Amino acid sequence: MTILKKGTSKILWPILRILIGVGLIVVLLVKLDAGKIINHVKNMNIHYLLLALIPYLLFIVVSAWRWQVLLNYKRMHIPFKNSLMVYFIATFFNNFLPTTVGGDVMRIVYSTKGRKTDALAVVLADRILGFIGLFVFGLGAVIYLYIFQQRSEFVILMIVGLLGLIFVTFMLFSEKVYDFFTPIMSKLRMLQIGERINNLHKTMTEFGSAWNTIILCIIQSIMIQVLLAIPPFLVLRSMGNFEVSIIPFFIYLPIINVISMIPISINALGVRENAYVLLFQRTGLSGEVAMTISLVSFFLVLLWSLLGGIIFILYKKKEQNAD
Helix, strand or coil: HHHHHHHHHHHHHHHHHHHHHHHHHHHHHCCCCHHHHHHHHHHCCHHHHHHHHHHHHHHHHHHHHHHHHHHCCCCCCCCCHHHHHHHHHHHHHHCCCCCCHHHHHHHHCCCCCHHHHHHHHHHHHHHHHHHHHHHHHHHHHHHHHHHHHHCCCCCHHHHHHHHHHHHHHHHCCHHHHHHHHHHHCCCCHHHHHHHHHHHHHHHHHHHHHCCHHHHHHHHHHHHHHHHHHHHEEEEEHCCCCCCCCHHHHHHHHHHHHHHHHCCCHHHHHHHHHHHHHHHHHCCCCCHHHHHHHHHHHHHHHHHHHHHHHHHHHHHHHHHHHHC
């Protein structure tokens, strides 16, 4: 019965997240004019949309580069061409599976080579340093809002999030901090959970002295946030709006990306759109325009994700031919 309940919960939770996402979209559409959103999409300038694809491509390239830096530090020498293809595959699984860790699993599978713990440690470090870069950029954005617009509603979120990430980083990368948790881990004997966490920690402590690598990865993470802010701005330009500058996108996109981390819907569906409408209405954009930017920007990401699906199929064929 326990196994059945676990299996049922694994099915029901993704379904619930899909329903929540759709529900949030429906609630938003009830408040907005769906006809205007459709007209905005129909009248878009295709040239700006094609330009918007470039930063999203660079986002994947820089993300793969960050992962490569960590792989190299662990002496898991994988050619960058392969790392980039695997990252495309991971992007596909992240966007088309009802889980946010599907892409991470694929990265571990393709980079293991008999070193599963090291591969997991690299992916975890990549995730953590990526989040730190996001929150650092986001903290800068909310400080700007506080100084120039006297808005402080997101300051606590960013500070708490960043402090939490720093704590997790020290716990995983530092032996001294982790020593406090060793007695707890020794009691987790079921399925050897404690032992596995201890083994993972041992391989992650190598990053504790890799300050040059950590700083480079955080810089890459900030570069990623800059790249992610550019396409939505170009989508706005495609609708013929040349009044709003790119500055609000550098301010609000990191905040939206943090809000989108709340795991209540699939791919932040509905959560992201509501955040766009809430924040970009402050710049004078209508809710319809803000929602259009969100939906079209996500669609552009999905296009690059589909390329990852094609690469995945080719990888599978290559493996079958090799057999």
